[in-house]
Amino acid sequence: MRPEHLPTLPRPLHPGAWWVWAVALAAAASRTTNPVPLLLVLAVTGFVVAARRTRAPWARAYVAFLKLSLLVIVVRILFQSLLSAGAQGPTVLVTLPSVPMPASSGLKLGGVVSLEAVLRATYEGLQLATILCCVGAANALGSARRLLRHVPGALYEIGVACVIALTFAPQLVTDAARVREAHRLRGQDRTGLGALRRLAMPVLEGALERSVDLAAAMDARGYGRTTDARRSSRRLTAVLVFAGLLAVCVGVYGLLAAAGWWLGTPVLVAGLVAVGLGVHVGGRRTGRSRYRPDPWALPEWLVAGSGVLAAAAVFVDVHVSPADFFLASVTDVPPVPVLAVAGILVALLPAVAAPPPPAPTGRPPRSRPPVTPAAGAPGREEVAA
Amino acid sequence: MSPALPHRLPGRTGPRLLLVVALVGALLSLAGTAHAATGYRYWNYFHVKNGAYQFATTGPSGYVPKDGSVEAYRYGLSSGTQGLHPRTAASTYTVADICKGTTAGSGQKRVGVLIDYGTKADAASGQTPPAPRAACAVVATSANGQQVLDQVARLRVQKQLICGIDGYPVSGCSVTVKDAPAAPAGKSVDFALPAASGSSGSSSTSGSSAPASGGGGLAWPLVGVAAAVVVLGGGGLLLARRRRDA
Numbered sequence: 280m281r282p283e284h285l286p287t288l289p290r291p292l293h294p295g296a297w298w299v300w301a302v303a304l305a306a307a308a309s310r311t312t313n314p315v316p317l318l319l320v321l322a323v324t325g326f327v328v329a330a331r332r333t334r335a336p337w338a339r340a341y342v343a344f345l346k347l348s349l350l351v352i353v354v355r356i357l358f359q360s361l362l363s364a365g366a367q368g369p370t371v372l373v374t375l376p377s378v379p380m381p382a383s384s385g386l387k388l389g390g391v392v393s394l395e396a397v398l399r400a401t402y403e404g405l406q407l408a409t410i411l412c413c414v415g416a417a418n419a420l421g422s423a424r425r426l427l428r429h430v431p432g433a434l435y436e437i438g439v440a441c442v443i444a445l446t447f448a449p450q451l452v453t454d455a456a457r458v459r460e461a462h463r464l465r466g467q468d469r470t471g472l473g474a475l476r477r478l479a480m481p482v483l484e485g486a487l488e489r490s491v492d493l494a495a496a497m498d499a500r501g502y503g504r505t506t507d508a509r510r511s512s513r514r515l516t517a518v519l520v521f522a523g524l525l526a527v528c529v530g531v532y533g534l535l536a537a538a539g540w541w542l543g544t545p546v547l548v549a550g551l552v553a554v555g556l557g558v559h560v561g562g563r564r565t566g567r568s569r570y571r572p573d574p575w576a577l578p579e580w581l582v583a584g585s586g587v588l589a590a591a592a593v594f595v596d597v598h599v600s601p602a603d604f605f606l607a608s609v610t611d612v613p614p615v616p617v618l619a620v621a622g623i624l625v626a627l628l629p630a631v632a633a634p635p636p637p638a639p640t641g642r643p644p645r646s647r648p649p650v651t652p653a654a655g656a657p658g659r660e661e662v663a664a
Numbered sequence: 665m666s667p668a669l670p671h672r673l674p675g676r677t678g679p680r681l682l683l684v685v686a687l688v689g690a691l692l693s694l695a696g697t698a699h700a701a702t703g704y705r706y707w708n709y710f711h712v713k714n715g716a717y718q719f720a721t722t723g724p725s726g727y728v729p730k731d732g733s734v735e736a737y738r739y740g741l742s743s744g745t746q747g748l749h750p751r752t753a754a755s756t757y758t759v760a761d762i763c764k765g766t767t768a769g770s771g772q773k774r775v776g777v778l779i780d781y782g783t784k785a786d787a788a789s790g791q792t793p794p795a796p797r798a799a800c801a802v803v804a805t806s807a808n809g810q811q812v813l814d815q816v817a818r819l820r821v822q823k824q825l826i827c828g829i830d831g832y833p834v835s836g837c838s839v840t841v842k843d844a845p846a847a848p849a850g851k852s853v854d855f856a857l858p859a860a861s862g863s864s865g866s867s868s869t870s871g872s873s874a875p876a877s878g879g880g881g882l883a884w885p886l887v888g889v890a891a892a893v894v895v896l897g898g899g900g901l902l903l904a905r906r907r908r909d910a
Contacts, residue, residue, distance in 0.1 A: 312822075315889050322892070326897075326900040364725070367811065368810075368819075369814050602835075605828070607820055607830065607831030608819060608831075609821075611818070612883070612886065615889055620885075620889060
C-alpha cells in the first residue's frame, strides 16, 4: 500500500474531497426544515472542523461563519416576531408596547409575539445557518487557494489570476493599514473624503508596482508560454466553451421557467457536453506539469464518499417519508428521521479517516506577509497551478 | 487589481459581438413563445359573502374576518384567478350550524372554517386526502384569517404562504402545473361538523403521518439525537481548545 493511502500519514487532504463532503451536507440541509437533522449537521461539521483543521489563517473561517449564521437566526427572529403581523399564531408569548401601522401594509411594530412566529423564524433561520456553516467548514478545511490549483488546463490563466488575486487581497489590507499609520504619525486627519483619496493613491500604486514585479518574475520562470498555440485549436476551444456556457444558461432558464420540454434538460446536457469538450480540447494544448500534486487516495474517497452517503440517505428518506422532514405544525415535537440521522452520522467519518494536517515545521506561519513590495511576490507553491 | 492596459485588444470584436447578441436574442424569443396556461396546486382561500364564495384577493394573514363569518379553504389545482371552490354550496353551512353550542366571550369572535382537502385527483403525490370538515374558531376580535385557521388546524407555513393544513399535503408548496386542465364540476360532499361542545376539531383529523407526540417511548430517539449533538459540540470545543494550547 502506498503511504498516501494511510489515514495516519500527516498530509493536507485534497481540497476537492473536503468541498464534496461539505457541499453534500449543505445539499442535505437544504432539503429539510426539521431542526433535528439540521442541528446534527451543524454538530457534525463543527466536530470535523475541530478535529482536522490546520493552523492556516483561513482555518478560522468556520468560527466566522458560525457567528454569521447566529446573526442570521437572530435577525430573522427579530424581524418575524416584531415586524410581521401575518406570521403570528395563536400561542401568545408576550405582548410588547406597539406603534400603530397601516393595516394594509401587513407590518407591525411591537405588539403580540407568538410562539409560532419565533419557532418558525428559528427553524427557517437554522436551515440557512446550517448551509452557511457547511460552506464555512469547506473553507476552513480545504483551502480555496489549493482548490484553484485543480482548475482544468483550459482555464489555466483564469486560475492563475484568481490565485494571485487571493494572495494579494490580504496584502492590500496590510498596505492600507501601513499607509494609515504613516498618516497618523504625520498628524493628518484620518476621516473624510480627502483622507480616502490620500489613502487610495499609495495603495493602488503599491499594488500596481507589485503586479508588475510579479509579472516580471513569472515571465522569467516561463509562465505564459503556450505549447500548442495553433489558432484553430484555440478558436475551437473558445467557441465550444462559450456556446456551451450559453446553452447551460438557456437550459437552466428552460428548467426554471417551465417553457417547453425541449428547452430544459436537452439544452442543458448539450451545453455541459460542449463545455466539457472545450475544456478537454483546451487542456490538451497546455503541456504544463503540476508542482507537488495533491494525490487522490483512499482518505479522499472516504471523506467525499461519507458526505455523498449522508446526502443520499437524506434524499432517500425525504422521498420515502416526507412527513419527517416538513413539520405539519411548527409547535409539533420534531420527528426523528432515523435513516437520515444515521446517514448524517456517517459524515463524521472524516474526523478519523482524513489524515491529520501536517504539523508546522520550522517555517513560521505566513499570516503576516512582508510589507515591502519587492518581497510581496507569492511563493512558488501558490502560483504553481 | 491593476488597471487593465488594453495592449492586446482582439481585432474583430464588432462582428463577433453582434453574432453573440443575435444568438442570445433568438434563444430568448424562442423561450418566450412557449408559454401556456399555467395552474397552481395549492390551498385556495375564500370568504363566504351573501351565500357565495368570494375568491380572496389577499392571503389569510392579510384579512380580518368579521364575527359570525365563514372562511373556506380548498386544496386543488386552479388557475389562480378563479379559484377552486369547496365541494359544497356556500350557503350549506352557516356559522349557526358550525358553531352550534359554542359561545364567544367578550373581546372574542366566532368564525366558521370550511376545510376541503380535495379529491384524490387533486392530490399531488398519491397521498389520500382526509375527509372535508368544518370547524369553529373562537379567537380574539382582532385575529386575522391565518390565526383563525391556526386555531382549528395545524398549519405548515413557508415564506408566509400556507402550504399544508393538518399535514396535508405533506411537503411542497404551490406546485406550478403547465397546461392545467379545467376543474371538473365536482359532486357536493358532506363536511364533518365539530362535536357540539368542543371548540376545536383537530382531534378528528387523520393524523396517520404525524408522530404520536404524547407517547413517552417515542421521545427516546429525540433524546438520543440531542445527546449526540451535545457530545459532538462539547467534543469539538474540547478538541479546538486542546489544539490551541498545544
